[in-house]
Amino acid sequence: MSEEWKALSDNRFKDYKLKVGGLVENPVELSVDDLRALNKEENITMHHCIQGWSGIAECGGIPIKALVELVKPHASVTTVVFYSFGEGLYGGTYYDTHTLENCLKPGSILTYEMIHNHYTMPLNS
Template sequence: MTRPNDPNRRRFLERSLLAGGALLLSGCDRVTRSDTMQSLFDASGALTQQAHRLLASRESLAREYPAQDIAPEFRANGTTDPSSDLYRRLAANDFNDWQLQVEGLVDTPERFSLAALRDMPARTQITRHDCVEGWSCIGQWTGVALGDVLDRVGVRDTARFVVFHCADRYSGGDLYYESLDLREAYHPQTLLAYDLNDASLPIANGAPLRLRAERQLGYKMAKYLMRIELVDSLDHIGRGQGGFWEDRGYQWWAGI
């Protein structure tokens, strides 16, 4: 099992970020703040990101846990059963017709079936999911490293961000999406996960494929992945802030 170089440092950064978020966030379905608080939160988030990257190496790992720490049931939150006709058709056929489209600033756009992703080298990791609501849960994830998929399509030099487009509309609103920069996308623990606890990913937890970016808070872990897009800017995606919740006031940087 692997641990970060300095667990105390990681805990300090995690608590600092969560403490800052707690001043402004009252759960994953409401954000209320003044313009002044918005500015303070943005500044705090930028400082947190800079501090984290100054102190943590590019390859520093999130803590991995022994098997006995795995929760009997991994908690599901957010959307737990997308209602779109397309998603329901795909689920009804055990996602045999599902494909992940990878496009944008890449040399060779490609579609990957679930079987094709399973045929690629796999990684398994037991990690803790930390939600901004204040709860956490430990689960075992298996999937393909996102970096391996990106290498298959060839990332162009102009690309800066990886955007994850999902099948679910949270509370009937906009389609869920999230994004990472290329540094986090290529981190060895950033997975496109298709298994949870030695079984195919349940629908409630994001089937057939979800993002696991283990150095980030839970709202970055996009579920129900349909499309990955490489872009040079986030301005034209959603409302321009880099993610569903970021468009509603959360910080784009959610590192812990």
């Protein structure tokens, strides 16, 4: 992880701000406390990581739909980009994209806590 992530972790993410901008009417910067004040949702999901593991975990966070409603993307927006503190395979910042339509589906949450890790295993076993 990056030095920025390590510093935030050491401070229990008190200084973290989720920045949502781009083609939106209402760009925001939200602290973890701000995120927790929004409508929390919990779900149990199987995750398949590109690093070669899978797992089932119960997570809590906010519905991405609530965040989209808050920032009000322009009508032309079709894709959402998520940036990571991790480094990409060939250097630079790792990021991923999802369609706005996929982000608005029920169960799509921006996770800020793992409540319980049910099971983790390598994908190649």
